[in-house]
Amino acid sequence: MTTLLSVENLSKVYTLGGGLFKKSRDLVALNDISLTVEAGETLAIVGESGCGKTTLGRCIIKAQPVTEGKVFYHQEGGQKVELTALDKRAIKPWRRDIRMIFQDPMSSLNPNMRVFDIVAEPLRVHRICKGRELEERVVSTLAKVGIPADAIGRYPHAFSGGQRQRIGIARALVLDPKLVIADEAVSALDVSIQAQVLNLLDDLKEEFGLTYIFISHDLGVVNYIADRVVVMYLGHVVETSPTELLFERPRHPYTEMLLEALPIADPSRRKGRNKELKGEIPYLGNRPQGCPFHTRCKYAEDKCRAEKPVLRPINGTAQMAACHFAEKLNLQGAYEAPQKVFA
């Protein structure tokens, strides 16, 4: 496998409030994140709301400045470009290669622009083509995501949620990118439409030779589409694993908790499974000492409250976890493959 993107010790701190008589507060949204994305894979980033998934995506495309750390884009031939070191002008060419599909298709598509112009805009901004060539490229990209040519003059509100998401995908793909970051690309959609969009993403990946970072809070969706998973909690990476292994035998108690909360179709197997995730997520501005998960972890011991565990390979497997006891805990996987929801 060839690495396409690497993130090294990335941190992002938001400073909130502050004024004449008010003290500002720091909110650490990302804490020392390191990961790699291999060419051709679909890497999922999962975790509950607020754990920093969108912030990570936005830091990678430099839509937000990072506080610390580096992001490298690996070119064919092995040369690395440090995206975090580039200014606005210098990053522009790389923005063609790395595109993001944003979380909410309604607010990310300009309601005052026709679909044709929404998809044409990146081609115009990057001065790729114009006139008839631009028109053909826009129409053919929209056709690939299932939007017919006779609909391109309409505005976003005239489309369904699934169609709007397809338009967002076309806007990302029209520049012929290498890496697409899809942020909750199907979360707002009904399950049947989710399946259509997921299948479309899979087909497009094959056709265009894409690599995906697939951000989602839904492990069922992740199991359907991802090769590898990064689990985040409170701005930390707590586990990374090939998808199958993660569902078979998670290595971090937080992953086990997420799997326990997955809906199970067979009632005879539901016993002992949680319907909801347990415990409150601590406020990011006031994070626990030691292991960030200790306030919700049923395996926590004194050491967990005092010492922060490091992310490391577990027992010579392809799995990594940040838990003091990951080597010896026998954590429970999922009873059944949740992709059945989409069958």
Ligand SMILES: Nc1ncnc2c1ncn2[C@@H]1O[C@H](COP(=O)(O)OP(=O)(O)OP(=O)(O)O)[C@@H](O)[C@H]1O
């Ligand atoms: N621009 C910002 N200014 C201040 N705080 C922010 C900003 N953007 C995000 N945050 C905070 O950073 C944390 C991480 O937010 P982020 O949107 O990355 O989470 P997420 O995992 O994508 O959540 P969700 O699943 O709800 O989309 C949250 O506590 C959020 O409130």
Ligand code: SF4
């Ligand atoms: S280090 Fe301790 S608190 Fe953290 S996940 Fe492991 S057992 Fe739980």
Ligand SMILES: [Mg+2]
């Ligand atoms: Mg988000």
